Amino acid sequence: MIPQSTIDQILTVPILDVVKDYVELKRNGLNYTGLCPFHTEKSPSFSVSPVKNIYKCFGCSAGGGPIKFVMEKEKLPFAEACRKLAKKFNIPIQEEDQTPEQKAAQNRRETLYVVNSYAAAYFKECILAPEHKEALAYARSRWTDDTLKTFEIGFAPDSWDGLLEYSRKLGIKTESLIEAGLLKESQKTGGKPYDFFRGRLMIPLHDKYGRTIGFTGRNLKPDSKAKYLNSPESPIYQKGKTLFGLNWAAHSIKEQGFAYLVEGNADVIRLHQLGILETIGSSGTGLTLDQVLEIKKLCSSVTLIGDTDLAGQRAVDRSAKLIIGAGMNCNVVKLPSADGQKADPDSFFTDPDQVKEFVKANIRDYIIDLAQSWQEKSHAPDFKLRAIEEICFLISKLNPSGHEVYIDQVSRLIKPKKAWKDKLKEILKDSLPESEEKDFKRSLRTSALRIGITTASTRTITVITSIPRKASSGAATLY
Numbered sequence: 001m002i003p004q005s006t007i008d009q010i011l012t013v014p015i016l017d018v019v020k021d022y023v024e025l026k027r028n029g030l031n032y033t034g035l036c037p038f039h040t041e042k043s044p045s046f047s048v049s050p051v052k053n054i055y056k057c058f059g060c061s062a063g064g065g066p067i068k069f070v071m072e073k074e075k076l077p078f079a080e081a082c083r084k085l086a087k088k089f090n091i092p093i094q095e096e097d098q099t100p101e102q103k104a105a106q107n108r109r110e111t112l113y114v115v116n117s118y119a120a121a122y123f124k125e126c127i128l129a130p131e132h133k134e135a136l137a138y139a140r141s142r143w144t145d146d147t148l149k150t151f152e153i154g155f156a157p158d159s160w161d162g163l164l165e166y167s168r169k170l171g172i173k174t175e176s177l178i179e180a181g182l183l184k185e186s187q188k189t190g191g192k193p194y195d196f197f198r199g200r201l202m203i204p205l206h207d208k209y210g211r212t213i214g215f216t217g218r219n220l221k222p223d224s225k226a227k228y229l230n231s232p233e234s235p236i237y238q239k240g241k242t243l244f245g246l247n248w249a250a251h252s253i254k255e256q257g258f259a260y261l262v263e264g265n266a267d268v269i270r271l272h273q274l275g276i277l278e279t280i281g282s283s284g285t286g287l288t289l290d291q292v293l294e295i296k297k298l299c300s301s302v303t304l305i306g307d308t309d310l311a312g313q314r315a316v317d318r319s320a321k322l323i324i325g326a327g328m329n330c331n332v333v334k335l336p337s338a339d340g341q342k343a344d345p346d347s348f349f350t351d352p353d354q355v356k357e358f359v360k361a362n363i364r365d366y367i368i369d370l371a372q373s374w375q376e377k378s379h380a381p382d383f384k385l386r387a388i389e390e391i392c393f394l395i396s397k398l399n400p401s402g403h404e405v406y407i408d409q410v411s412r413l414i415k416p417k418k419a420w421k422d423k424l425k426e427i428l429k430d431s432l433p434e435s436e437e438k439d440f441k442r443s444l445r446t447s448a449l450r451i452g453i454t455t456a457s458t459r460t461i462t463v464i465t466s467i468p469r470k471a472s473s474g475a476a477t478l479y
């Protein structure tokens with residue numbers, strides 16, 4: 001198996017050196033252009049950006065990074081494309097030894113990627129079929145053809161065995177389709193399999209390398225119970241670890257130094273269609289720490305654009321605290337809700353200039369915003385103290401170089417400044433950085449041993465009670 005660190009290294013090989021083996025490219029400003037190797041054309045619409053390290057065709061919407069290019073061009077599975085690139089760029093692969101169980105699990109995962117990509121191809125075929133023209137009309141009413149191609153949007157017919165039959169013809173095993181969550185086994189008919197997604201617009205979910213790992217299906221039937229239905233979790237799809245749109249957004253996020261985070265997949269698609277490529281989504285679930293840490297690999301600041309209903313606003317609060325807790329800056333953009341109607345980025349944003357202008361006029365730092373809302377609620381002293389404690393706790397998580405600026409601003413809203421400074425000092429004293437904490441524990445252990453040898457245990461207790469709160473809990477485990 002190829003180690004993750006090697007795959008990440010392969011992902012950064014220069015795209016230009018990969019593509020120019022296949023396509024004649026001409027320099028055009030910062031980018032290079034040529035005839036697309038994925039569709040037939042006479043004038044070049046294929047572009048390579050060495051800065052973003054991606055390729056993109058404006059004709060057929062093919063696009064991605066170096067690994068994706070080799071996968072598509074050479075029709076290779078992911079691991080084989082990685083090996084080919086590693087060989088070309090002299091990147092040594094120390095294939096990790098796998099136990100037979102690990103190997104079997106790896107093979108199962110590889111199978112699931114393949115099964116999902118066949119299913120995506122089937123759904124794409126279906127949306128173009130004349131008998132499903134209503135599904136295509138609906139999709140076109142929401143998105144441009146370029147967006148439909150980029151996000152590989154398809155349609156699952158309202159049939160119990162459409163995908164089942166298609167897969168049988170291709171020789172795909174039913175059990176793999178069941179494991180991928182594409183088929184379900186009926187309890188009533190003694191385990192007979194049937195299509196899980198029926199009568200739904202299908203949006204594939206990708207991992208950061210662009211591999212298809214699952215689907216979101218939007219119901220097109222009016223009598224729908226669940227508007228959206230997601231693939232169940234599988235060995236290749238964990239909801240809490242997936243960020244929708246990351247395969248398209250990663251380079252832009254890195255380049256811009258920040259990410260827009262929205263709730264729904266439709267919100268991500270809307271903003272990408274409007275050219276706001278640094279947008280990702282938590283896939284309609286509560287943001288998780290795994291997702292935050294994945295974003296942190298690319299940038300240090302996140303701007304949340306939530307839904308306007310109460311649930312949406314609560315989600316923004318929760319996400320903001322998680323993001324700041326991970327040491328990243330967090331901004332929020334609140335959308336207006338007209339006549340109490342729920343609004344979300346998908347319904348609110350209509351053109352690129354409107355997005356830019358609205359964001360510019362409405363972007364707020366989450367911490368400052370929080371201080372403002374506490375200040376508006378009450379001026380009672382105990383209320384103020386709670387506000388100072390809660391907000392200082394968030395400030396303490398940020399880069400120390402910004403502490404002074406934050407204290408300066410929030411103390412203009414809730415006075416006095418000294419209370420802020422004292423509280424922050426107290427919190428910082430209690431939460432020593434990990435390395436310092438380790439040193440501290442080590443020195444404590446050494447002195448405790450020394451005391452243990454030479455004095456009575458009562459002396460030791462005195463030592464423990466005199467140290468700061470957080471470190472003392474660590475020290476207590478020593479005894």
Ligand SMILES: [Zn+2]
Pocket residue numbers: 036037038039046057058059060061062
């Ligand atoms: Zn093309």
